[in-house]
Amino acid sequence: MSRKPVSACRLTAGQTHKLARCGYETVGDLEYVTVAELSKELEIGEEEAAQILRQIKDDSSSGVESSTVFSGLRREEQLHSLSTLTRDFDELLGGGIEPRKLTEFCGAPGAGKTQLAMQLSVNCQLPHAFGGLAGQVVYIDTEGSFMADRFKEIAEHTRSELQPRASRRRKKQAALPSVEEMLEGVHVFRVHNYIEQIAVLNALPAFQIDHPQVKLVVIDSIAFHFRADFHDMGLRTRLLNGAAQQLLSLATQHNIVVLITNQMTTTIKDGTATLIPALGETWAHACTTRVVLAFDGDTRSASLFKSPSLPEGSIHYSVTAGGVRSVRGAAGPSSQTPSSSSTSSTAATAAAAATTAKRRHEHS
Amino acid sequence: MALRALLGDDVHPATKAAFSKAGLTDLTEILCRSVPEIVAQTGLKASQVADVVCRLSLHAAPKPSTAAHLLTTATHDPISWGDAGLDRVGPIRTGHLIDLCGESSAGKTQLALQLCLAVQQPPECGGISARAVFINTEARFPMSRWHQLAKHCAQRYPSLASIAVSDNVFTNRINTADEFWMFVHEALPSLLSSSGVRLVVIDSIAALFRADFALDESAARAHVLFDIGRQLKQLAHAHKTAIVCINQVSAHVPEEVLPSFAPSRVIPALGLAWSSCINARYFVRRITSREASVQAACDVERQLSCALAPHLPEERASFFVDNDGCHSMEQAGIT
Structure with missing residues (x-):
């Protein structure tokens, strides 16, 4: 909703005055007002009322729509995807997690949702050269699973694995943030019930203004809170949709990556029990991309279930002391190029990774 | 806590009155409704409602802390x-x-x-x-x-x-x-x-x-x-x-x-x-x-x-x- 003052629109002084007298101060005030209501309230003809509303609509939207090709191009350039630092994962997601979209990771308890979320909170703070977004993180913790010391551990490991490449580059923009900086760059909201959860989402735009570095x-x-003692399913659907709308508008306005984790629930279909993501059908539509994490024998697997642009597929990954890692041999993230530049030459990087691994082996 | 006390003196008394008149006296009640819904119920302007919702949310939201x-x-x-x-x-x-x-x-x-x-x-x-x-x-x-x-x-x-x-x-x-x-x-x-x-x-x-x-x-x-x-x-x-x-x-x-x-x-x-x-x-x-x-x-x-x-x-x-x-x-x- 626009907080642009009515006086900034191209209206006559008389019209502005009449609007102000009736309490219409911002463009947002007129959002839900019909022509008939306005003409009655301002005591003007319907034609003039319609003209006022049209003018305000034009003026308020033009600020959003008009952009030159150059600025559009620059914006595109700035739209980096967030890399998982795991090649398989990035390939599955088409080069990382896209900004301006809602990406959901579902999984049974212990599948690695929180680990992935913490790993991505580290990655987000890395410079663009390493697949990061050089930005800070808002972490809304509804389950009490965010562990600062585990986050620190992941940050330390990730940093030391990337360090050799960072020192080779010597470029200023490729400098890795220190672990302390990364710890300072995560803002954790510990949420205890669904009202707090709604309140945090409402308050996020204001927080974003104070912390524009959040990416x-x-x-x-x-x-979690929508499953605990929530009997009114209609209200739940409405609140979740509202939350999705808010997140999406925040994401598109500020080019933010939004990562949502979801639990699984059991459903009985044709007499057999199967696991499906919780929160039902309506919520399933709210997310742009949906990835299901699961246990597949001894390893963990991630499967892409819903995406507007990518084929369905699945990959394996593992969770180590250092965080979320690839299971393909010794090729850690240090021997990979960030996905944004490597998706076209997968075979080449794979071969390079293999030789690095071999060489390492010979050294030791 | 009473809604009046939560909102403080920055919110116009008439706005507070409109909320109570519409029966919206509880934080949960208000935060579970969308802005257009409250606009319809109270007859207030969208920006006034948004302002109240924003204030209440800031009050109800837990404070963030860094890792x-x-x-x-x-x-x-x-x-x-x-x-x-x-x-x-x-x-x-x-x-x-x-x-x-x-x-x-x-x-x-x-x-x-x-x-x-x-x-x-x-x-x-x-x-x-x-x-x-x-x-x-x-x-x-x-x-x-x-x-x-x-x-x-x-x-x-x-x-x-x-x-x-x-x-x-x-x-x-x-x-x-x-x-x-x-x-x-x-x-x-x-x-x-x-x-x-x-x-x-x-x-x-x-x-x-x-x-x-x-x-x-x-x-x-x-x-x-x-x-x-x-x-x-x-x-x-x-x-x-x-x-x-x-x-x-x-x-x-x-x-x-x-x-x-x-x-x-x-x-x-x-x-x-x-x-x-x-x-x-x-x-x-x-x-x-x-x-x-x-x-x-x-x-x-x-x-x-x-x-x-x-x-x-x-x-x-x-x-x-x-x-x-x-x-x-x-x-x-x-x-």
């Missing part, structure tokens, strides 16, 4:  | 299992809801009793110098076993020599799920805020919910479990307390729902609903008696493993139980 919003998990 | 700040607060203090070898699996943490599950006579209660001792140790010895509550739902509190442990504990934990360990453990008995619901919503909050308790053991959560609900009431059970899980988590966080719920196991179900680390053919009881509520899960398993090579004192080998936790990779440690508690094989020098 990733994590909600771990969206489901 | 760096969280590191300095004692939100997630570790509590030792009372044995260095067992701690390799990962100590439990305050602020967490922990599930300790295993078959009957696997050693769950023994580990929990040992936690009640270990939590009383000072931080330099792995404890947090706090008291414990032990809730029984199945049998009576194992008094004679506790006395045995308390008698030996000064030798094993020198830091407890000057502490009257039995005075620091409260016990309570709860018979039904309803009683338990009342307990976690009423008695437990006041107990935690006044008595220096930072460890709560519930032995066992499964007994309450497996008995009180019929098979076809699983949806109702899931609701109650979610509510209790949420309440326990909130208490754990607010009072920096570790809440350990002892859980039973069920026979195998075909789906590979849980980590492969779960011992084969049994899965934790209470299903996915409860698993979604907990922060960490430890498995205790009884491994069949070893051959003659093992000393008489440790004829039964048991194993503690971490099945899920946000803070540690999966690990396992073998242990045995004797007169003075649970000992890891590693610490006892048995391989």
Whole structure:
């Protein structure tokens, strides 16, 4: 909703005055007002009322719509995806997690949702050269699973794995943030009930103004409070849709990556029990991309279930002391190029990774 | 708190009046409605409504803290299992809801009793110098076993020599799920805020919910479990307390729902609903008696493993139980 003052629109002084007298001060005030209501309230003809509303609509939207090709191009350039630093994962997601969209990771307890969320909170703070977004993180913790010391551990490991590449570059923009900086760069909201959860989402735009460096919003998990003692399913659907709308508008306005984790629930279909993501059908439409994490024998697997642009597929990954890692041999993130530049030459990087691994082996 | 007081003097009295006139006097009522809805109900302007909603949200939202700040607060203090070898699996943490599950006579209660001792140790010895509550739902509190442990504990934990360990453990008995619901919503909050308790053991959560609900009431059970899980988590966080719920196991179900680390053919009881509520899960398993090579004192080998936790990779440690508690094989020098 626009807080642009009515006086900034191209209206006559008389019209502005009449509007002000009736309490219409911002463009947003007129959002839900019909022509008939306005003409009655301002005591003017319907034609003039319609003209006022049209003028305000034009003026308020032109600020958003008009952009030159150059600025559009620059914006595109700035739209980096957030890399998972795990090649398989990035390939599955088409080069990382896209900004301006809602990405959901679902999984049974212990599948690695929180680990992935913490790893991505580290990655987000890395410079663009390493697949990060050089930005800070808002972490909405509904389950009490965010562990600062585990986050520190992941940050330390990730940093030391990337350090060799960072020192090779010597470029200023490739300098890795220190672990202390990364710890300072995560803002954790510990949420205890669904009212607090709604309140945090309402308050996020204001927080974003104070902290424009925020480039990733994590909600771990969206489901928890909406499953506990929630009997009014209609209200639940409405609140969740509202939350999705708010997150989406925040994401598109500020080019933010939004990461949502979700729990799983059991459903009985044709007499057999199967696991499906919680929160039902309506919520399933709210997310742009949905990835299901699961246990597949001894390893963990991630499957892409819903995406507007990518084929369905699945990959394996593991959670180590250092965080979320690839299971493909010794090729850690240090021997990978960030996904944004490597998706076209997968075979080449794979071969390079193999030789690095071999060389390492010979050294030791 | 009254809405008027929440909004303060910056909001025009007429706006506040319009809200009360429309019956919107409660924070929950307002935050559950969309702005256009409230506009329709109150007849106020959208910007006025948005302003009120924004103010209320800022008031109701928890304050953020950075990860760096969280590191300095004692939100997630570790509590030792009372044995260095067992701690390799990962100590439990305050602020967490922990599930300790295993078959009957696997050693769950023994580990929990040992936690009640270990939590009383000072931080330099792995404890947090706090008291414990032990809730029984199945049998009576194992008094004679506790006395045995308390008698030996000064030798094993020198830091407890000057502490009257039995005075620091409260016990309570709860018979039904309803009683338990009342307990976690009423008695437990006041107990935690006044008595220096930072460890709560519930032995066992499964007994309450497996008995009180019929098979076809699983949806109702899931609701109650979610509510209790949420309440326990909130208490754990607010009072920096570790809440350990002892859980039973069920026979195998075909789906590979849980980590492969779960011992084969049994899965934790209470299903996915409860698993979604907990922060960490430890498995205790009884491994069949070893051959003659093992000393008489440790004829039964048991194993503690971490099945899920946000803070540690999966690990396992073998242990045995004797007169003075649970000992890891590693610490006892048995391989």
